[in-house]
Ligand code: B12
């Protein structure tokens with residue numbers, strides 16, 4: 412039987428910086444789970460020979476955040492194979508313009524292109540008509556894929572192979588079960604491009620809550636679906652066979668995964684009885700400490716860094732976006748519980764809620780610094796992301812929003828605010844990093860880490876990384892990697908290529924400036940770390956954030972500060988308001 416090859420090129424697009432260059436690095440910091448999911452699914456199709464016994468399916472996967480994609484080479488490889496397709500994977504709204512620019516080149520060469528991910532799914536799930544970005548893709552002959560691909564790839568590949576594809580595939584009304592579903596996996600060379608060789612998997616999808624800024628509930632659903640402990644063990648073993656044992660678990664809220672205990676118990680056995688050197692980064696909610704044994708087991712299973720969706724400390728803001736589950740009087744106890752297990756705490760904080768002003772934001776960040784043992788805080792601008800209730804409301808009522816999807820990266824102001832001008836909002840976003848990462852507060856964080864027994868060198872590294880991202884590289888830490896690459900010829904569609912004689916000297920100057928800035932930041936923080944370590948009194952350090960939490964929440968100082976803003980509807984503690992400590 413004569414054999415033929417169907418070549419699948421999977422690309423996770425990045426997005427453009429303010430100069431129109433692709434944001435990419437020699438090493439990225441966080442792996443792409445969407446890429447791993449699609450790779451796993453198509454590898455399964457290749458193993459099952461779904462295009463016929465005579466057809467080999469070859470797969471090539473790259474994450475643009477850490478790889479310069481050579482579009483011409485990819486086109487040649489598909490042509491040489493005789494058939495194939497390009498999949499633009501897990502495309503978020505901010506990545507859609509970059510995805511379209513690549514699609515444009517592939518389509519010019521007649522290669523089938525399909526785009527999937529949150530932008531396509533979010534728009535199709537929430538908007539009554541196609542937005543211009545999706546229409547432009549269709550006009551280029553790009554196939555749009557909404558919804559999840561588990562259990563559906565064989566049929567889709569057959570459609571592409573036989574040239575009988577539909578313009579839009581929409582599976583948003585039929586979420587696949589996660590138990591025993593094909594799992595995410597990537598070849599080791601792809602994972603090796605992520606700093607620290609982190610791989611990723613999702614142990615569940617969907618979320619029962621209703622935050623109005625969130626897209627997840629409208630794309631993955633409010634009914635949560637979970638992988639089993641057997642699935643997770645299989646994922647860990649498959650990666651360990653490639654010598655990869657560090658994982659970013661992408662569940663938006665692992666604490667609400669109903670299989671959490673079984674999963675953690677299984678990982679504990681792998682770690683403690685079979686010497687798997689597992690390390691986990693988990694995302695959890697602010698009430699996870701109320702789940703008996705959760706934090707202790709997470710730490711034993713290898714969690715050394717936890718991301719907490721704090722979002723805000725002002726109850727008025729939280730209520731305005733239906734984030735009712737966040738109860739500020741529980742924050743300190745929750746954070747202290749992670750510290751007791753030696754786990755570094757990393758929280759996200761959103762700026763631009765309707766009641767926010769530059770002054771209130773400054774005030775609230777100062778309160779956090781004093782009151783809460785958060786090691787790493789990162790800031791986002793409240794953004795009407797396509798797929799969210801906020802976006803739908805603005806869209807339907809015709810309120811102006813930035814038409815450039817590249818700006819939906821949570822670092823740009825994309826719509827008007829009732830109390831701040833766009834400039835004020837953008838300024839307080841930039842200032843927020845300076846306010847939190849002042850040298851004085853960096854010392855406080857390191858002193859807290861010292862008494863809590865958290866590895867200080869790790870905290871210093873993390874503080875450097877998060878404090879320098881926006882201030883040195885001009886990108887959010889979630890987009891930061893190691894050693895920026897700027898390819899002169901990969902510029903946004905419509906922007907002119909810069910003459911090499913101007914481009915390369917500019918690039919060299921920027922590179923030198925950035926290296927100097929990073930080194931001096933790291934040296935400064937290392938000197939602070941050394942000072943803390945040498946301080947004979949360091950062991951006795953204490954402050955308001957480390958103070959034991961009173962059994963009576965009404966005695967909590969944070970409750971005092973926001974006393975007049977805590978709604979009394981959900982059994983909140985009451986206490987007369989006092990001013991924030993100076
Ligand atoms: C992990 C994660 C990250 C990681 C990794 C991103 C990466 N390189 O992949 C990090 C932390 C770096 C990150 C960063 C950001 N993220 Co993020 N992230 C996530 C998270 C939590 C999980 C993503 C995931 O793996 N999902 C599971 C996969 C399997 O789902 P999926 O991508 O939808 O893929 C399925 C289908 O869509 C489909 N599919 C997808 N692609 C394709 C392609 C083809 C060909 C086919 C057939 C099918 C198909 O099949 C897949 C399997 O079923 C999601 C929330 C979530 N629950 O998904 C947010 C999410 C995707 N992120 C979001 C945002 C906004 C960001 C940031 C802009 C925020 C910021 N400033 O930090 C940055 C942008 C960074 C950048 N430019 O790369 C938004 C996107 C919303 C939107 N409309 O754009 C989300 C939805 C969260 C939210 N706030 O609502 N993120």
Ligand code: SF4
Nearest residue numbers: 618620621622625663
């Ligand atoms: S923001 Fe987090 S808690 Fe809120 S609905 Fe989205 S995933 Fe759930």
